[in-house]
Amino acid sequence: MSRRTELASRTRADLLAAARRLFAERGYLDTKVADIATAAGRAVGSFYTHFSDKDEILAVLRRELDEAALPGPAGDDEIREHITACSTAMRSHRPAVTALLQSAIAAAPASGRLWRELTSRTAPLRRQLENRRDRGEPLPGDPELVAAAVGVLLAGLQHALPTDDGRIADTVANLVLHGLAGPRPFVSAENRPSR
Template identity: 40%
Template sequence: MGVRKERAARTEVALKEAARQLFVERGYLNTKITDITAVAGRSAGSFYEHFSSKENLLQALLADMHGQAGEAMADGAMPGAGEEPGDGTEHPREHDLTDRAQMRAHLAVAWRVMRANLPVVVALYESAITRGVRSDALWEQLVQDTAVLREHLEYLRDRGHRLPGEPVLVAAAMGALLSTLAYALLPSNEAGFSDEEVVGTLTELLLAGVRGESPEAGDPS
């Protein structure tokens, strides 16, 4: 890598890290581009060499978040899916979300990635507020973010399993539940719930919905 490209890469990383810091400390809406460049130790002009706007920066952070989730799934290999851990292959659609272990594994990855990217989770919610209630942007983002879940649900439907609704809607509902809970719980978690409790609760709740049944009373599994 040349000197200029290396310098540009360092600047991009610095801007992203500064944004992550400020989105948590001040909130997305209260953070200005000049705040980001000041914390990053870069000029305001350098910002626009990498991002066209604060929203464009947020989308870049979201893309990084998606990349982390993809790597976690590829490296962890979902139980029962047949692929080898760490083989680096694209996440296959042939996962059975009616299987408790596979449902839990997907939710655990999503929860860990959202915890690691709390600034992005916070910023996405605040950004959605500015778009207005009539905007389709939030729905489009939710559909994009839950594409993997939708593919798994389509796989179940294609095998003859009866879902509670269309795969795109069920996947979006699952994603909305996850992201809203993360936004409400992760910043402080005054309720004191552990990640294990959260993932376990979500697993049983969503498993019952996807299976089309209610959890059996007293079932500890």
């Protein structure tokens, strides 16, 4: 790799790191291109050599989040595993989640941007819910709407809570799988009431 290519790669990485840091500290809406360049120790012109605008940085962060959010192989409970994988990815890419959420919410409601963002990002969960519905399992509502609600819950809680001790994924999965009643307690055969 040539020295010029190495310097350009380092500059790009520094700009992305500065954007992540500032999005985590200030949020997406309150971070300007000049802030990112300054935090990276670079000139604003150098920012524009690598990115056309702040939205392009957000697109890079979105791709990183998408790659991290791919759930592993499905086990006994593919919905719980999917929600856990997404929550874990969101926690480790919290600045991107914050920026994506703020950017989509800031768009005009009539634009439909937030809905498009939610439905595209939650499509794998929607398909899992549709499979359950097709097997005759009851769902709390339309699979697309339930999946989007899970996406909002996960993103909103990751944004609102400064740290996550793992409760977010379990709570949201239990809510989806068991409703407000929560998981049913295990009752052994000998302790079941007779009919």
